[in-house]
Amino acid sequence: MAHVHIPALLRAATAGREWVEAPGTTVGEVVAGLEELCPELQGRLVCEGRLVRGMAIAVDGEISSMGLLEPVDGETEVQFIAAISGG
Amino acid sequence: MKKTYVSMQLNGEPVEFLAEPSQTLLECLRDTLHLTGTKEGCGDGNCGSCCVMLDGTLVTSCLVLGVEAEGRTVTTIEGIAAGQKLHPLQKAFIDHAALQCGICTPGFIVAAKALLDQEPDPSEERIRLWLANNLCRCTGYDKIVRAVQAAAKEIREEKQA
Amino acid sequence: MSTSSYNVIGTRPPRHDGADKVTGRAIYAADFQMNGLLHGAMVRSTHAHAILKRVDTTKAAAFPGVVAVVTADDFPQTPDRIVDLGEGETPVSHLRGNVLAKGKVLYQGHAIAAVAATSLQAAEQAAKLIEVEYEPLPCVLTAVEAMAAGAPLLHGGDTNVTAHVHHAMGDSEAAFAGAAIVIEREFTTATVHQGYIEPHAATVLWNNDGRVNVWCSTQGSFVVRDVVSCLLDLPVSAVRVTPTEIGGGFGGKIPVYLEPVAALLSKKSGRPVRLVMSRRDVFEGSGPTPGSMMRVKMGADADGKLIAAQAFLAYEAGAYAGGMVGAGAMCVFAAYDIANQTIDGYDVLVNKPSTAAYRAPGAPNAAFATESVVDEIARKLKMDPLELRLRNASREGTRRADGPKFRRVGCVEVIEAMQAHPHYSAPLGEPSHAEAKRGRGVAIGYWFNIGLPSSCVISVNADGTANLIEGSTDIGGTRTSIAMQAAEVMGIPVDRIHPAVVDTDTIGYTGVTGGSRTTYATGWAAHDAAQDVIRQMKLRAAKLWQAEAVEFADGVFQAGERQMTFAELAGKMSETGGPVVGQASVNPRGAGGSFAGVIADVEVDTGTGKTTILRFTAVQDAGRAIHPSYVEGQMQGGSVQGIGWALNEEYWMNPEGRMMNASLLDYRMPTILDVPMIDTQIVEVPNPAHPFGVRGVGEANIVSPPAGIANAIRDAIGVRLYHLPMNPPAVAAAMGGQK
Incomplete structure (x- = not known):
């Protein structure tokens, strides 16, 4: 079960919980698992198979380069953060 | 409008070209004579990227008309090195990392040379005052001042030797 | 950390494109x-x-x-x-x-x-x-006006707000109630431009x-x-x-x-x-970077431990949805370990050019607000401002409000280096005239660096040199900082590598030269491509010597008693199977963010309101400084851009939305006469994820200067300014308000 950090704006969908445990071996599977647990999250993190606009995935504090395909394990922290580029 | 015939000395060689009356010396150098080392950053004399020497005086070539160069002597960045040998300022800019993107570098080198030609040992304050018309957005100027100081020292030592 | 275990990294070789750029031969776009x-x-x-x-x-x-x-x-x-x-x-x-x-x-x-x-x-x-x-x-020119009811709408709908970001951790409201001191202030900053020449x-x-x-x-x-x-x-x-x-680019x-x-x-x-x-x-x-309105509230206990923080950030997007407030909201309290935080950020359309990134986009605005409030807390508690920062500094394991925990970062080391710097204990000196007042300020800041894909190809020449081709445009010497990483792996001097930036047909996809990523990510690709070259050359040596295993160290291939330098083996490529070409494409994780800080001494002319920078020291964690001169150059350049942002630069708009100062005379960027030498101190807390420990260094250096200067002005005149730029009329007006 990966530890998923729920963005503050979406915590209405998790009854206010900041962290939710969800099963899966990739971020994509974890999101699918999360959506089953919290149906209101459907379309809020991933829409039509891709991350919603302006969002990036961090795995254990690092921005992932593989997005939804990023592998996770039982200890992994998954966060949905703002996509940044920089100057 | 009818073009005007201009002849001048450019980096030690005679050149002839036709200039529209409204064309700046900068445009004539870059577009007509294809010497693109002199850069345009603003077009109104406020960045110093287009510095050249006109009869031994430092000018921003965007504020000089091409036709004004008739019969005069112009030195651009392309005329600073002596053949294969870089001018001490050029070498110092590389060695002291005094350039990052490099777009302002030709203007700074031409302007600094104009200073060192008449003042071989300028103070830091004097260097800053002299170069205050040349903008650099990358370096914060620190390494430019140090490069000019180092080049001045080298030129003085060369002269003594 | 010492870099003495390396032969090339940490040295200061001349850049490969130096001769072209000092002779006017380098071809820029308009050439x-x-x-x-x-x-x-x-x-x-x-x-x-x-x-x-x-x-x-x-x-x-x-x-x-x-x-x-x-x-x-x-x-x-x-x-x-x-x-x-x-x-x-x-x-x-x-x-x-x-x-x-x-x-x-x-x-x-x-x-x-x-x-x-x-x-x-x-x-x-x-x-x-x-x-x-x-x-x-009707036009609308500031985020506050554009968020108001009845504001003209740029893209229809019912609001100019294109995005609301919200981060929450703990319970900031409850924590404020238990704080010994709570400071809440409002700040604004003007639209500024990257100002590439x-x-x-x-x-x-x-x-x-x-x-x-x-x-x-x-x-x-x-x-x-x-x-x-x-x-x-x-x-x-x-x-x-x-x-x-x-x-020049700086994001623009x-x-x-x-x-x-x-x-x-x-x-x-x-x-x-x-x-x-x-x-x-x-x-x-083109795209300037956002003007902003920010409200920051922070609470500390009597010992100076920050226990709660709230931020409201409204950033101008310009004409189309922007992305700077997201980063601003991630950076606003990133330097501190604060258990209870609430952060709201709004991206707001206004009738100004569509904003673009500018060196750590979004972070200098936010740091101006946060670091001003932190300074005020230190003053109220009569604590040394660096001691207060150190007590609360982010470190490995500190969680940001947006979720992630920091890996190994150098925030503590940067603050300690500032404390130990001779500048911090040096006397300010006597004011130069009767109406002048002097002050010192400090501030710190954080910026990410990003990964993104990069590709490199290295082909070995028979004379023992190598050609390195890459897709990262070179704004500040990255041909050399990237080639140095390949040279280190290949055991040859960097002047034997000829780097070239090539077109999009000729190299694999490479992300932007931005996000403090080029020396980090393209350097990583060069490292891996060089390893590929060495791997192939070991096979060639094995073939030549009929050896089972070949070792390579310090530029020498060896199997038993037999050995050959890189150059000697390079001369035998054709007889051992033809050219050797190494290549690598990376899309790295593990981009380590960089902390930076400044110590600024100012003199304020209380008659005119003009601020002069007397002394300025920039400190930054580079992870590993590949080419220290170029790291210093980034720090000095970012510092002076920050000085301009602090003291002079702004889009001065009339009510009809016309920029009244659209020239380099009137948009007043710092000249060489406006600034002193910029002292630098590089801190090296290696990024454990990078082969050489590199952290991106291009951007974090602009984050803290405006705040550091604001704190210095406060120290000098006893009045705090809440708006950038702090130009002479603004400083004079602030002092007038005091009287």
Whole structure:
């Protein structure tokens, strides 16, 4: 079960919980698992198979380069953060 | 409008070209004579990227008309090195990392040379005052001042030797 | 950390493109020449917000010398969709609409039409003949006004707010109740520009074989390729982008402005077309970075432990949705370990140019607010401001409000280096005249660095040198900082590597030179490509010697008693199987963020309000400084840009949305006379994820200077300023208010 950090704006969908445990071996599977647990999250993190606009995935504090395909394990922290580029 | 015939000395060689009356010396150098080392950053004399020497005086070539160069002597960045040998300022800019993107570098080198030609040992304050018309957005100027100081020292030592 | 275990890394070799750049031979975008070149000119909006009733190009098209005229109608009208072309996800309609306005203009300077002619003079005269009929609309110029009920709406709907970001951790309201001290202040900052000295320029040839060739000044050649192909509805392979030398960018040369327009003009004319912005065009028609309004509230216990923080950030997006507030919200309290935080950020449309990244985009604004409040808390508690920061500093394991925990970072080490720096304990000295007052300020700041893909190819020459090709445009010496990493692996001096930045047909996809990523990520690709070379050369040596295993260290291949240098083995390539070419493409994780801080001494003339920087020290964690001179150069450059942001720079807009200071005389960037030497101290807390420990160093250095200077001014005159720039009238007014 990966530890998923729920963005503050979406915590209405998790009854206010900041962290939710969800099963899966990739971020994509974890999101699918999360959506089953919290149906209101459907379309809020991933829409039509891709991350919603302006969002990036961090795995254990690092921005992932593989997005939804990023592998996770039982200890992994998954966060949905703002996509940044920089100057 | 009818073009005007201009002849001048450019980096030690005679050149002839036709200039529209409204064309700046900068445009004539870059577009007509294809010497693109002199850069345009603003077009109104406020960045110093287009510095050249006109009869031994430092000018921003965007504020000089091409036709004004008739019969005069112009030195651009392309005329600073002596053949294969870089001018001490050029070498110092590389060695002291005094350039990052490099777009302002030709203007700074031409302007600094104009200073060192008449003042071989300028103070830091004097260097800053002299170069205050040349903008650099990358370096914060620190390494430019140090490069000019180092080049001045080298030129003085060369002269003594 | 010592770098003595390396032969190349940590040294200061001359840059490979040095001779070209000090002799004027380096070719920048506006220097590029082609036979048959046409010159372009643009028509730009004279209104900040208006409906385009009519754009009539008839007279311009008939003008002598004019070969082509284009408007937004010349773009293929493909259905709108969201694309991510290197600048974050954006609707195609926004990219297209910013390049040439359709239906409506959203800022003064918004491009409307373009002309190509046989001379620049003809193009400019013809452009003036294009008739544009506007129906002016009320304009809105600040985030606060644009969020108010009844504000003019740029893109319809019911609000100018394009995004709300919200982070929450713990319970900040409850924690404030238990704080010994709570400070809440409101701050504003003006719109500022990156101020690169080279205006945008591009030449495009739509060739007779259907391929579109672009030569331009850009931070990301692949971004240009992808945007041009997207807007022209071509496959990406139809566009080839050759990056010229680039005269500065700082984030402002990531967006694409001229290339799609020049492509349309070339398609219509059948000839190469060059477009070059004027300085006014750069100010009015490219992307500055957001002005902002911020409210920051922080609480501490009596011992100076920060226990709660709240931030409200409203950043101006400009004419289209922007991305800077997201980063601002991630950075606003990033330097501190604060258990209870609430952060709200709003991205707000205004009638100013669409904003672009500028060196740590979003972070300097936020740090100005946070670091001013932290300074005030230290004053109230009578604590040393660095001691207070150290007590609360982020470290490995500190969680940011947006979720992630920091890996190994150097915040503590940066603050300790500031404390130990001789500057921090040096006397301020006596004011230079009776009306002058002196003060010292400190501030710290954080910025990320990003990964993104990079590719490198290294081919070995028979004389023991190697050619390295890469896709990262070199803004500040990265040819050398990247080649140094390959040289370290290959055990040869860096002057034996010839780096070249090549076009998009010739190298694998490479992300922008931005996000403090180039020395980090492309350097990583060079490291891996060099390892690939060594792997292959070991096999060649094994073949030569009939050996089972070959070792390689310090530039020497060895098997038992036999050994050969890199150069000797390179001379035997053809007899052992032909050329050796190593390559690597990476898309790295593990980008380690960088902390930085400043110590600033100022003297304020209380008569005029003018602030002079007396002494300035920048400290930054570089992870590992590959080329220390270039790291120092980034720190010094970022510092002076920060000084300009702090003291002078601003888009000075009149109520109609016209920028009143769109020249380098009036947009007052620091000159060499305005600043002292910038002392630097590089801290090295290696990034454990990078082969050499590199952290990106390009950006974090601009985050803290405005706040550090604000704190120094406060120290000098006893009055705090809450708005940037803190120019002489503002300082004088603040002191007047005090009296």
